[in-house]
Amino acid sequence: MGKGQSNETLTHHHDNGTSLEVALTSGSGFPTDPWKKPxxxxxxxxxLLAMDDVQRFSHVVPFRNQAGATPSADPRPDELLGELEYDLFKLQQPHDTDVSEEKRQLAxxxxxxFIYRVKDNFLGFQTVITPSYSHLADFLDCHLNNAGDPFAxxxxxxQTKFMERAVLDYFASLWKAEWPHEVRTQEADDSSITKLVETPENPSSYWGFVLSMGSTEGTLYGMWNGxxxxxxxxxxxxGHLAGDCLLECHDNGCHTNGRSNGQGKAVESNLVNVDQERAIVEKLSGTVLRSPTKESRTPICFYSSVSHYSVRKAMVxxxxxTFHQVATKLNFPPPKGFDSWPTEVPSNEDGSVHVQSLAILVEEFAQRGYPALICFNYGSTFKGAYDDVGKAADLLLPIFHRHNLLNRSFSYTDEKGELRRVQRHGFWVHVDGAVGAAYMPFLKMAHMHGMLEQDISIPEFDFALRGKKTEHYDYSDVEVVNSIAVSGHKWIGCPVPTGVxxxxxxxxxxxxxxxxxxxTLDTTLAGSRSGLASAFMWDYLSRHSFNALMEKAVHCHKMAATLAEKLRTLNDLVERRELHPNLxxxxxxxxxxxxxxxxIFRxxxxxxxxxxxxxxxxxFRPGExxxxxxxYAMEHVTLEHVDRLIHDLSQDGAFDLHE
Known part of the structure; x- marks a missing residue:
């Protein structure tokens, strides 16, 4: 038998009473070599592990399979601990069919x-590290899967879709959307498939779903939606149309632009002469259909330079x-005020988007007929800044109006050969509110109830946001926000990644x-969706009243202010060379x-x-x-945490001298 092979066998018993001996050897395709190393x-x-663990765990996890081997002979402790970590959690076993109970309990x-040690000082990320959900332990003994549409x-x-729908109603109310959802599906008489209700009574009612990932999934879906x-x-x-693309009017008539009937076959369309079509549409709406171009069907995405990295991934x-990709490929001259095309929309010192730059960049494409897909940040960046969506809308809506993107007409011929028209905006606004879309509504409520000691300004971001009436046009009926995403494992504190x-x-x-x-219709991003996520979200919201969440928001706000004040005091000592004089x-x-x-700090x-x-x-800044x-001052962060950090930052050597 070759090196690394085992003479262990498995006896498999057939139903007919016979048995089969199977040799468990690495040469037979079984992963039986116990000493493979990364x-x-x-x-x-x-x-996770310390050097003392190498010897203490040797009876369960032999160090390098060498009797008497000592870690002190190796000059790289991290490599040794990494090897021990690999062996301790390795699932492939040389002899038994499962990990030994002793090794499993040790792992x-x-x-x-490790987890309890991490919880003691967890300060650097946007998550609540001390959630309390052990009372739902029995939910772990059943697979809960909210597959398909939440409203079917x-x-x-x-499943827990009944909990999911309650969570969605809660956030619809919090974000000032029209609720409850106007259900658009119904079961067929034979109960074999779900049919659509073609015309919902309230198409402006919300629709959404609870995420199995975090706000990244929500932003990915929002970008897809837009x-x-x-x-x-x-x-x-x-839904009464077949295929995947609306018809539009072209100079040489109408065409399907690749529309299919969903079965892989082209659909024969009743084409209408362009002059006839325009005349009908003008009669219906009093407006002239613009001849569509490739640009009119090419959304251009705009997001700030400090957006979450997942936004860039969604683009791919x-x-x-993105505006930079198209502008550089087509050699557009840089817009006024820019020496060259920026990669992303510039941001302010505080991390919020520079709305004037956004407006300039958007207009460069709007005047060429491109629709705008805009992703705003709402507390989801490194600096935790909040884009002023309302202020941006005040600049953007007149631009869309000037360039016929406030309302666009898409036309098609129905099954009777009659011309139909759909109106849509030439813009889509998504708000990545991973943290802020849950936190800020309650801080705003607390502010309105006088629970804050100082006045604050909170930018609007929700579905109630509308344009303003100006001297030249009334935008007060224009809905600004199209979609919102929030994480449930951040400010809310669910124990698993989730969101809405x-x-x-x-x-x-x-x-x-x-x-x-x-x-059920497959309307969400994932096929299978976590039923546990909805249960956790429902449980948290059912245990915390609006008053309790206002108190929580005030606590977090005050803790962030306290930490900033203490760090500035420390910084005064540094600038006077009374502390860390060589920094x-x-x-x-x-x-x-x-x-x-x-x-933020050094x-x-x-x-x-x-x-x-x-x-x-x-x-990166000019010259440095x-x-x-x-x-991040999340719910679990206390004054004790803050003082402990300030103490450590005050010690000699707390900072590398030239970083």
């Missing part, structure tokens, strides 16, 4: 020790073009599939955006970064780069 650069989790014990029960009944809406795709409200996944995506019924995407298998330049770069839960040494679970970011970190 490379030297394999991840080693800081703080779980190490994990618990479907055939998979081990892309299809702006490019002329058939939406769910147009969805193949959405929300738009309006009239904006719903036409699902690619209508599977009878689950007896270059002599400053801690303390910054807190208005009403943000994030407090990145300390590696030990402090790991102790408080801090993240890092590098900010700043290596920064931040603390």
């Amino acid at each position: 490379g030297s650069n394999y991840p080693c989790t800081p703080g 779980l014990s190490v994990t618990r020790r 029960t479907g055939s998979y009944l081990s 892309r299809d809406y702006l490019s002329g795709k058939i939406m769910l409200i147009d 996944i969805l193949k959405i073009k 995506y929300m738009t309006k019924t009239k904006n719903q995407i036409m699902p690619l599939e209508k599977p009878s298998y689950i007896h 270059s330049p002599p400053t801690l770069w303390v910054c807190r955006s208005p009403v943000s839960l994030a407090v 990145r300390p040494n590696k030990a402090i970064m790991q102790k408080y679970i801090l993240c890092g970011e590098e900010e 780069s700043r290596k920064l970190t931040h603390v």
